[in-house]
Amino acid sequence: MTTSGLIVMASHPDLAGKTAVVTGGSRGIGAATAIALARNGVAVTVVGRDRSALDGVATAITDSGGQALAAVADCTSKADLDRVHAQVLDRFGGVDIVIAFAGGYGQPVPSAAETAEHWRQVVDSDLTATFLTISTFLPELTASRGTVVTMASSAGRQASRAAAAYAAAKAGVVGMSRHLANELAPLGIRVNCIAPATIENERLRRVMSDEQRDQLARTYPLARLGTPEDIAAATLFLASSASAWITGITLDITGGSVMP
Numbered sequence: 292m293t294t295s296g297l298i299v300m301a302s303h304p305d306l307a308g309k310t311a312v313v314t315g316g317s318r319g320i321g322a323a324t325a326i327a328l329a330r331n332g333v334a335v336t337v338v339g340r341d342r343s344a345l346d347g348v349a350t351a352i353t354d355s356g357g358q359a360l361a362a363v364a365d366c367t368s369k370a371d372l373d374r375v376h377a378q379v380l381d382r383f384g385g386v387d388i389v390i391a392f393a394g395g396y397g398q399p400v401p402s403a404a405e406t407a408e409h410w411r412q413v414v415d416s417d418l419t420a421t422f423l424t425i426s427t428f429l430p431e432l433t434a435s436r437g438t439v440v441t442m443a444s445s446a447g448r449q450a451s452r453a454a455a456a457y458a459a460a461k462a463g464v465v466g467m468s469r470h471l472a473n474e475l476a477p478l479g480i481r482v483n484c485i486a487p488a489t490i491e492n493e494r495l496r497r498v499m500s501d502e503q504r505d506q507l508a509r510t511y512p513l514a515r516l517g518t519p520e521d522i523a524a525a526t527l528f529l530a531s532s533a534s535a536w537i538t539g540i541t542l543d544i545t546g547g548s549v550m551p
């Protein structure tokens with residue numbers, strides 16, 4: 292890694308020829324992860340709600356010689372996921388890797404102003420969607436003795452300014468991932484979780500000026516914000532056989548801001 296934060300991503304030859312489903316693949320961390328998987332020879336289905344963003348990621352992959360399918364779904368909807376499941380099987384015939392990264396909605400909401408509707412939306416989008424995604428592809432993961440990587444957040448690991456609903460949902464992802472790792476280990480399926488602190492994405496660049504982001508970066512022990520590629524590199528490690536004896540962990544990728 293350079294001091295400017297540009298990372299040199301390891302390659303994982305064992306991933307070549309595998310198939311992956313990446314939810315949240317239309318932008319940000321999920322898109323970077325989908326592209327990194329494709330560079331390692333993985334056929335990738337990117338899932339999100341924004342058709343044109345998904346097509347952009349899939350085209351970037353196919354233009355570089357990779358294989359990609361763009362599948363529109365709201366991952367809180369089991370019917371949508373079942374449709375994606377059918378599309379993936381039709382196109383690729385199986386699934387080895389599920390990357391359940393769809394989610395978000397970490398913006399601070401004072402608990403006094405929280406509504407039941409917003410609470411449920413956040414828990415649905417961050418926690419329920421993650422479970423539904425994994426359970427939808429369990430038959431294929433069982434057949435392939437596959438791997439799953441889920442997305443928590445530092446907000447689920449320690450107190451933060453994020454909404455209580457987001458903290459609860461992401462802590463739920465940590466607990467659910469550990470539970471599934473234990474439950475599915477006898478089937479040869481590994482489940483690991485990633486818990487990033489602030490990752491610079493389009494949304495952060497929209498809501499914070501360069502100066503505000505620099506100021507925030509200086510609060511991190513490693514003195515920078517994370518990048519989608521930081522998360523993609525760790526995800527590829529957890530999806531590959533390089534981590535063959537690792538399951539049930541939560542990897543804090545936080546520039547040193549979370550040291551449990």
Ligand SMILES: NC(=O)c1ccc[n+]([C@@H]2O[C@H](COP(=O)([O-])OP(=O)(O)OC[C@H]3O[C@@H](n4cnc5c(N)ncnc54)[C@H](OP(=O)(O)O)[C@@H]3O)[C@@H](O)[C@H]2O)c1
Nearest residue numbers: 315317318319320339340341365366393394395444489490
């Ligand atoms: N950025 C950070 O600082 C940070 C830190 C910790 C954890 N995370 C987590 O990392 C994940 C990705 O975040 P990001 O920073 O890359 O944010 P982003 O750029 O806003 O991307 C969010 C992704 O999730 C998808 N998504 C959200 N709700 C969905 C739903 N119901 N159904 C299908 N897709 C859905 C979006 O798809 P569409 O737009 O196509 O609908 C998009 O691809 C989230 O789970 C977030 O909580 C982010």
